[in-house]
Amino acid sequence: MRRWKRRLQQAATDWLSLPPDTMSGVSRLTCLGGEQVIVENVVGLLHVSDARVEVDLQNSRLTLLGRDFVVTLVSVGEVHVRGLVQQITYHAKGDVS
Amino acid sequence: MRPPHGVIRLLGSLRMDWRQGDIEGVLQACYRRGISLYRLEVRGNQCQVEILLTDFPMVYSLCRACGVKIRFIEKHGWPFWLQKMRQRPSFLLGFGIFVVLLLILQSMIWQVSVSGVQNEDLKQAIMQATREAGLYPGAPRSRFANVDWLQSDLLKKMPNLLWVGITVDGGKANVEVITKVPPSSPELAGPRDIVAAKTAVVKTVYATRGIAKVFPGQVVRPGQVLISGALADGEQQVPASGKVLAEVWYTSHVEVPLHIQRSSLTGQFVVRDYLAIGNLRVRLWGWAQPKYGAETTREQKSSWAMGHWKLPIQWEQARVYEVQPLALSRSEQAARELALHLVTQDVLSQSGGEKIILGQMVLQPTIAHGKLYETVLTRTEENIGAYAPIHLPQGKIMDNGTGA
Known part of the structure; x- marks a missing residue:
């Protein structure tokens, strides 16, 4: 049933040529000028500190490294971070960082 | 999904400082439970975070479970404001009284003015009438949404007013009136004679007051007394009145061109x-x-x-x-008719009031230089009387005071 739904969603997105993140839970990362980062479709919040923010995405883990991080908003599926970003890293699930 | 930050500040938000314990665990638990966190700053074992006030009970229990100590930094929103107000009831009462007073005062008529009359007594009378009708300083304004009844009421009360217009503008009422102009009183006539205004032959004398001094058939000259206001040889003087119809002659010279460019x-x-x-x-x-x-x-x-x-x-x-x-040309016949018509118009337009044309006589019609020349005599009947001061017969001394 779940697979059916996913396939249907996939087909609809392809047919309407929509960007994939609109329908099928693909995470999206928006980085504005290296100072503001918006991550959508987040599954979980793993770590927050002023130098490192780590969030859980569907198939991977995202690590932001930098300075003076302030998480301006943590909401359902959405994390907004402000600060000086130095490094953005994706780790596939199962990898050891 | 999430309210903008300004809105959470209005709805009620809390900024807290968390220390010690498992902060990471609290954050993750919050995320799992769908609790929105704002302006989250984590520095080592210390964290500052802002949450919605409605989420606080859950956050508090999570913090207790993870051994996190909470210290409040900021409070925003109307729930806190309401609490503050509850602690100062007198201020709230004052505000309430202010609002009520404002509502009461703005629903009153504050000033009634009367315009359109200069007479101070009449102004006062109109003020009194409006007061009795219900329009006075302090009267509720709602009564005067429709002022037709008041206007007709005032008109009924003050018969010497022609029109009343009432405008209520905010707390000010203005009564604009137009007074009736009293009809001009008939002129008080002093003692007088009626004399002839024109040379004429008297036909009928209607003397309603005074003594008729002329008879039908008599020729009168201008200034001659027709009806005298002096009774009993001038001892009693009255304003003479009456009509003297007489035949008057008018001589008119007229010329009518026969050819017109x-x-x-x-x-x-x-x-x-x-x-x-x-x-x-x-x-x-x-x-x-x-x-x-x-x-x-x-x-x-x-x-x-x-x-x-x-x-x-x-x-x-x-x-x-x-x-x-x-180029127009007239026949002689047409010219004659036109001449007569012109003469009639001219005679009728002369002074002396209404005239009846008794007859017209055309004399010396000549045609010369392309023109018709005529002299027309017109007989009319008209009132030739004119008012004049009393004229006493010669030798009689004016003496009204002692009586001779």
Whole structure:
């Protein structure tokens, strides 16, 4: 049933040529000028500190490294971070960082 | 999904400082439970975070479970404001009284003024009447949404008013009235005579007051007393009144041309536009040169001005109309009729009030130099009486005081 739904969603997105993140839970990362980062479709919040923010995405883990991080908003599926970003890293699930 | 930050500040938000314990665990638990966190700053074992006030009980229990100590930094929103107000009931009461007072005062008439009359007594009377009708300072304003009834009421109360208009503008009521203009009182007539205004032959004398001094058939001259106001040889003097109908003769000399030159417009015209610069006129438009037998020109000049200063450049438009000369001639019969008509008009328009034309006589009709010359005698019947101060017979001394 779940697979059916996913396939249907996939087909609809392809047919309407929509960007994939609109329908099928693909995470999206928006980085504005290296100072503001918006991550959508987040599954979980793993770590927050002023130098490192780590969030859980569907198939991977995202690590932001930098300075003076302030998480301006943590909401359902959405994390907004402000600060000086130095490094953005994706780790596939199962990898050891 | 999430309210903007300004909105959470209004709804009620709390900024807290978390220390010690498993902060990471609290954050993750919050995320799992869908609790929105704002302006989250984590520095080592210390964290500052802002949450919605409604989420606080859950956050508090999570913090207790993870051994996190909470310290409040900021409080925002109306729930806190409401609490503050609850602690200061007198302020709230004052505010409430202010609002109520404002509502009461703005629903009252504050000032009633009367315009349209200069007379101070009448003004006071109108004020009194409006007060009795219910319009006075302090009266509720809602009563005067429709003022027709009040206007008719006032008109009924004050019969010397012609019109009453009431305007209620905010807390001010203005009663505008128009008073009836009293009819001019008949002139008080002093003692007087009625004398003849024209040379005439008296036909009938109707003396309603005074003594008639003339008889029908008598020829009177201007200034002659017709009805005397002096009774009993001048001892009693009254204003004479009455009518003296008499036959009056008018002699009119009239001339009527038999041939008339008249010109009329044919309706054909051309337009010429000029630009007038000072005295110079430059034709800009209208170059047609029509072959009119006769023409007349009418000019129209614009009055371009800057403020009060008339510009030296003006637009001028000239219309050249074609004129057709027209020669009319009358028959002698028509000329005679016209002459008589003109004379009648002239006689009737002369002073002396209403006239009845008794007869007309045409004398010496001659035709010379293309004109008809006539002398017409018109007999009319009219009232020849005119008022004059009392004229006493010669030798009689004016003596009203002691009586002779």
